[in-house]
Amino acid sequence: MSIMVPSKTPALITPGRQALDSALHQLAGAVEHLGLDDETHTMLATPRRSMAVAVPVRREDGRVQVVQGFRVQHNVSRGPAKGGLRFHPGTDLHEVTALAMWMTWKCALAGIPYGGAMGGVAVDPAALTARELERLTRRYAAEILPLAGPEKEVPVPDAGTDERTMAWIRDTYRLDSGYWAPGASIMTLDDATARGARIAALSALGGSPMGLTVAVQGFGKVGARVAHYLAEAGAKVVAVSDASGAVYAGGGLDLDGLRAWSAESGGVSGYRDADALHRDDLLELDVDVLVLAALEGAVTEANAPGVRARLIVEAANGPTTPEADEILAANGATVVPDILASAGGVIVSHLEWVRNAQAGSWSNAEFDARLHDRVHDAFIEVRSLATARGLTLREAAHAVAVGRVVSDH
Numbered sequence: 569m570s571i572m573v574p575s576k577t578p579a580l581i582t583p584g585r586q587a588l589d590s591a592l593h594q595l596a597g598a599v600e601h602l603g604l605d606d607e608t609h610t611m612l613a614t615p616r617r618s619m620a621v622a623v624p625v626r627r628e629d630g631r632v633q634v635v636q637g638f639r640v641q642h643n644v645s646r647g648p649a650k651g652g653l654r655f656h657p658g659t660d661l662h663e664v665t666a667l668a669m670w671m672t673w674k675c676a677l678a679g680i681p682y683g684g685a686m687g688g689v690a691v692d693p694a695a696l697t698a699r700e701l702e703r704l705t706r707r708y709a710a711e712i713l714p715l716a717g718p719e720k721e722v723p724v725p726d727a728g729t730d731e732r733t734m735a736w737i738r739d740t741y742r743l744d745s746g747y748w749a750p751g752a753s754i755m756t757l758d759d760a761t762a763r764g765a766r767i768a769a770l771s772a773l774g775g776s777p778m779g780l781t782v783a784v785q786g787f788g789k790v791g792a793r794v795a796h797y798l799a800e801a802g803a804k805v806v807a808v809s810d811a812s813g814a815v816y817a818g819g820g821l822d823l824d825g826l827r828a829w830s831a832e833s834g835g836v837s838g839y840r841d842a843d844a845l846h847r848d849d850l851l852e853l854d855v856d857v858l859v860l861a862a863l864e865g866a867v868t869e870a871n872a873p874g875v876r877a878r879l880i881v882e883a884a885n886g887p888t889t890p891e892a893d894e895i896l897a898a899n900g901a902t903v904v905p906d907i908l909a910s911a912g913g914v915i916v917s918h919l920e921w922v923r924n925a926q927a928g929s930w931s932n933a934e935f936d937a938r939l940h941d942r943v944h945d946a947f948i949e950v951r952s953l954a955t956a957r958g959l960t961l962r963e964a965a966h967a968v969a970v971g972r973v974v975s976d977h
């Protein structure tokens with residue numbers, strides 16, 4: 569009897585593994601640019617602490633299902649680790665490690681004294697009831713206590729989680745320690761991320777987006793808000809997509825109507841006042857600006873040649889693979905990288921910490937002005953380096969961020 573050995577094992581290369589490969593590739597580029605030695609490279613490529621936990625969740629029918637949870641602290645040399653929490657069925661330790669690493673660079677680039685962390689649970693939150701989700705979240709929070717907790721780090725929302733998830737986590741910490749971990753107050757972090765992405769986009773455009781056409785991949789907490797802010801600034805958002813599909817309206821979408829439809833029906837697909845589009849065709853639309861606000865690995869070598877937008881803004885983490893980066897650069901497109909365009913959340917979270925430490929009170933406008941300066945200044949610094957050294961914005965952003973982490977180590 570012969571044993572069939574598959575010639576390729578693509579199933580072993582998970583999206584998480586691809587994300588980590590991208591993150592390591594980007595790091596290697598910065599290491600080379602900065603002329604760092606092998607030991608430093610290894611130190612930067614290796615997370616300081618990683619944890620995998622089994623999270624039992626009691627379902628409504630009495631069954632106990634076990635799902636995997638992860639928490640990674642990539643680097644703490646610049647300060648306590650900061651990071652999101654993702655609930656997604658495809659999440660694995662590789663993906664969480666990549667996201668923790670990107671968070672380290674994001675904080676360093678924005679000049680924030682935090683390290684990078686990330687958490688994830690391999691579960692589809694839409695498949696659970698609210699009570700099941702609460703039990704799962706609390707159990708996960710209890711399992712990762714050795715790494716997290718109110719005085720070590722408090723997770724913030726990411727894909728598949730929201731402020732309610734964070735409230736369950738804070739409450740679990742409180743029950744454990746008796747210490748009340750305050751939540752974000754002035755604006756939600758996904759809103760801050762979206763505002764940061766708008767600032768990054770406008771900085772790259774060198775002014776107003778008035779009349780420019782925009783397509784947005786991902787109509788979740790971040791993507792829906794970026795669409796809103798760009799439309800508010802004068803752009804015409806002609807297409808958006810989410811996991812359910814994509815919709816297009818050449819004259820500009822009614823974003824309020826679409827948000828209401830999406831909340832009611834669970835996705836943008838089927839929205840009446842727009843044309844239906846194949847989900848992935850959105851990426852290749854003839855628009856001026858493409859905002860990536862879904863998940864990693866959205867633009868790959870397979871679809872990058874078809875991308876027609878001149879400006880790509882990464883509100884999501886890791887949406888463009890290194891192979892796609894090369895194709896986009898060769899085609900003359902500008903990519904505003906994730907560690908710059910999606911840093912708004914962590915910047916505002918640091919601003920809140922500064923405000924609280926000073927026992928001061930800042931208005932929304934003051935927060936906005938400070939957020940603007942941080943993102944815009946980081947953009948100018950990155951673009952100057954990119955221009956001087958002939959780098960892409962991503963290469964320059966990683967060189968600045970990695971250099972800062974190394975000098976603080």
Ligand code: NAD
Nearest residue numbers: 726727728757758761786787788789790810811862884885
């Ligand atoms: P979310 O879960 O609220 O939204 C994700 C959206 O992407 C959903 O609309 C989903 O349907 C859509 N999506 C998934 N697969 C898709 C596909 N193949 N094509 C099109 N759409 C698809 O998540 P979020 O919090 O908005 O996060 C989105 C991205 O932004 C993630 O990369 C996250 O890491 C990053 N980010 C989030 C925050 C935050 O504060 N929430 C901060 C920084 C970065």
